[in-house]
Amino acid sequence: MTDSNQDGRIPTDYEIAQNAEKRPIDDVVEPFGLDAEDLELIGEHKAKVSFDAIERLRSERSEDGKLVLVTGMTPTPLGEGKTVTTVGLGQAFNRIDRDALIAIREPSLGPVFGVKGGAAGGGYSQVLPMEDINLHFTGDLHALTSAHNLISTMLDNHIKQGNELDIAVNWINWPRAIDMNDRVLRETVVGLGGEVTGVPREDGFILTAASEMMAVLCLADGIEDLKARIGRIIVAYAEDGEPITVDDIGATDAAAILLKDALKPNVVQTIEGTPAFVHGGPFANIAHGTNSLIADEVAAHLSEYLVTEAGFGSDLGAEKFMNIVCRFGEMEPDAVTVVASVRALKYHGQNMWPPNLEQLEDEDVAAVERGLENLDKHVENLRKFGVPVVVALNRFPDDSDAEVEAVLDHCREDLEVRAAESTVFSDGGEGGVDLAEKLVDAAETESSFEPLYDLEMSIKEKIEVVATEIYGADGVEYHSDAETDIERLTEHGFDDVPICMSKTFHSLSDDASRKGVPEDWTLEVNEIYPSAGAGFLVVLTADVLTLPGLPEEPAAANMELQSDGSIDGLF
The missing domain is CATH 3.10.410.10 (Formyltetrahydrofolate synthetase, domain 3)
Structure with missing residues (x-):
C-alpha cells in the first residue's frame, strides 16, 4: 500500500491522514449496530455514544465478542508500535471477515508537544481525524482538568473559610492538574499574599492523565457509579488521621457535572473505516493504563473481535489489565499479542549504557539474539495469566531478513509461541492478516485466565x-x-x-x-x-514523575501552522 510522492519521498503520517477518505461516522458504525439516533455528533467524523444507546446495548446483551489485548516488550525511545499494531489489527480482522472494533486511549497534550508526539497510530494504520484526536478532540481532557481543579479549589476554600473538618494543611494529598509537560509546576507554594488570598501551604501539579479523576472516569460504568467513585476520593487527612473525601467537602456532584459528557465514549474511524473507540487516557506507569471500561463494554457488545491496548510493556499495562481492569470490568482476554521490534531487541542487546541509537540501523543479528531475553520474559509473564500469547514482530524498513528470521525462528522453535511479522504501518490491514489469523487461532483455543494474586492477600x-x-x-x-x-x-x-x-x-x-x-x-x-x-x-x-518536563528539543518546536489551517510536524 506504500505510496511515494512525486519527488519520491514516502508521505508523512499527516499527509496520509489528510489524503484518506473519511466517511460520515454514523455510516461507519451503522453496520455494527449503532444508528444516528445512538450518537451525539461532533462534526461529521466524531461522535459520542449516548447513555440511552449504552443502556439499550446492555439490555440487549448477548455473548460479547472475543477480546484481544495488545501489549509490548520493554519500550525504547524509538517506539515499538503498539498503537499502530492495535489499529492495524482492527483493520486486518475485518479483512478476514471478522467484524472487529478497536479501543485505545486518548492522547495527552503533554506527550504530544513533548517527546512522543501524536498518539493515533501511524502510516496506513491510524485513526482519523488525526489532528483532532491529538489536540482538543471532544474536550474530555479539558473536562477532567477542570473537574480535578474544582476539587482543589473547594478544598482550599474549605480551609480558608474556617476549616470545619480540621484538615491538616500539611497532609493534603490532592495536587492541582494540568494537561501539559511543565516541570516547574511539580512543586509550588500556594496561598501567598496575605489573609485575603488563603492559607499558605506547599502544593504542586500533576499531569491530567496521572490524576485519579482519569482513573475514575475510565472505570465508571455510568453516572451513579461516577458520582460514587468521585465522592470517595481521599483528598486530605484530618489532624486526627481520619481521611477527608470529596464528599466531605461537598464537591462530588459539581465535579460529576463537569464530567457527564466526558463519560460518554468517543467513536471515530481508522483509515480503512474500522470503527475506533478513543476514550480516556490513564498512564500505565502511574495508573492502570487502558482506555475506559465503558468504551470496551460498548465495543464488545457490537463486535466479533475487540482489539484493545495496554500502556507500555507487559510488566505495567498488561499486568494491571489482568489484575485490575479485568476484575472491575468482569472480563478476560481471549488472546494477548506482545509487540516486539528488531531495533528494540538490538537496543536491549547492546550491552552498553546509554545504548547507541545510531548502531541500531546496522544489521546485528547477535545483538538481536542477546535482546531476545527481554521478549522471553514478557512472554513468560503473560503465560502466567493462563492466556494464549502471540508475538507481533512490527517490521521497520531497515530490518534485515536475517534479523527478522532470527526472531521468528526463536519464537516458534524455542518459545513455542505463535509469531507473525506485521507490516501494518506501510501496508494497512493487509500487513496484519497473518497476525490476525494467528490471533483468531489463539483466541479460539481454551484458556484458563486467572489474575496473579488474590485480593485477600496482604x-x-x-x-x-x-x-x-x-x-x-x-x-x-x-x-x-x-x-x-x-x-x-x-x-x-x-x-x-x-x-x-x-x-x-x-x-x-x-x-x-x-x-x-x-x-x-x-x-x-x-x-x-x-x-x-x-x-x-x-x-x-523509585522516582516516577507525575508531571513530565519538556525535552531539550520538544516536538512543539518543530510544528508549524499553515495559512490554510493545515499542520506540519504534529505527527
Whole structure:
C-alpha cells in the first residue's frame, strides 16, 4: 500500500491522514449496530455514544465478542508500535471477515508537544481525524482538568473559610492538574499574599492523565457509579488521621457535572473505516493504563473481535489489565499479542549504557539474539495469566531478513509461541492478516485466565508477587513511611483491593538504566496511598514523575501552522 510522492519521498503520517477518505461516522458504525439516533455528533467524523444507546446495548446483551489485548516488550525511545499494531489489527480482522472494533486511549497534550508526539497510530494504520484526536478532540481532557481543579479549589476554600473538618494543611494529598509537560509546576507554594488570598501551604501539579479523576472516569460504568467513585476520593487527612473525601467537602456532584459528557465514549474511524473507540487516557506507569471500561463494554457488545491496548510493556499495562481492569470490568482476554521490534531487541542487546541509537540501523543479528531475553520474559509473564500469547514482530524498513528470521525462528522453535511479522504501518490491514489469523487461532483455543494474586492477600504479599513474578526482583524493601502507610491503609480497610504499581517503564526493574532482564536486584517501595475512587492502592517505587518536563528539543518546536489551517510536524 506504500505510496511515494512525486519527488519520491514516502508521505508523512499527516499527509496520509489528510489524503484518506473519511466517511460520515454514523455510516461507519451503522453496520455494527449503532444508528444516528445512538450518537451525539461532533462534526461529521466524531461522535459520542449516548447513555440511552449504552443502556439499550446492555439490555440487549448477548455473548460479547472475543477480546484481544495488545501489549509490548520493554519500550525504547524509538517506539515499538503498539498503537499502530492495535489499529492495524482492527483493520486486518475485518479483512478476514471478522467484524472487529478497536479501543485505545486518548492522547495527552503533554506527550504530544513533548517527546512522543501524536498518539493515533501511524502510516496506513491510524485513526482519523488525526489532528483532532491529538489536540482538543471532544474536550474530555479539558473536562477532567477542570473537574480535578474544582476539587482543589473547594478544598482550599474549605480551609480558608474556617476549616470545619480540621484538615491538616500539611497532609493534603490532592495536587492541582494540568494537561501539559511543565516541570516547574511539580512543586509550588500556594496561598501567598496575605489573609485575603488563603492559607499558605506547599502544593504542586500533576499531569491530567496521572490524576485519579482519569482513573475514575475510565472505570465508571455510568453516572451513579461516577458520582460514587468521585465522592470517595481521599483528598486530605484530618489532624486526627481520619481521611477527608470529596464528599466531605461537598464537591462530588459539581465535579460529576463537569464530567457527564466526558463519560460518554468517543467513536471515530481508522483509515480503512474500522470503527475506533478513543476514550480516556490513564498512564500505565502511574495508573492502570487502558482506555475506559465503558468504551470496551460498548465495543464488545457490537463486535466479533475487540482489539484493545495496554500502556507500555507487559510488566505495567498488561499486568494491571489482568489484575485490575479485568476484575472491575468482569472480563478476560481471549488472546494477548506482545509487540516486539528488531531495533528494540538490538537496543536491549547492546550491552552498553546509554545504548547507541545510531548502531541500531546496522544489521546485528547477535545483538538481536542477546535482546531476545527481554521478549522471553514478557512472554513468560503473560503465560502466567493462563492466556494464549502471540508475538507481533512490527517490521521497520531497515530490518534485515536475517534479523527478522532470527526472531521468528526463536519464537516458534524455542518459545513455542505463535509469531507473525506485521507490516501494518506501510501496508494497512493487509500487513496484519497473518497476525490476525494467528490471533483468531489463539483466541479460539481454551484458556484458563486467572489474575496473579488474590485480593485477600496482604498488601505486602500482593506487592511481592508482582515484584518477583513479573519484574524478576529478588524481593522488596520498604523505605521512608511505606511501612506506616501499610499499617494505616490496613486499619482503614484498604487491604482487600488490587495494587497499582507506579514504576519506570524503561526497564523491568525500578532502575531505568538496566536493560534486558535485570538480575540480583530488590524493588524499593517509597510510598503507598489509596486511590479510593478508582478502587486500588498506588505503590510508588523509585522516582516516577507525575508531571513530565519538556525535552531539550520538544516536538512543539518543530510544528508549524499553515495559512490554510493545515499542520506540519504534529505527527
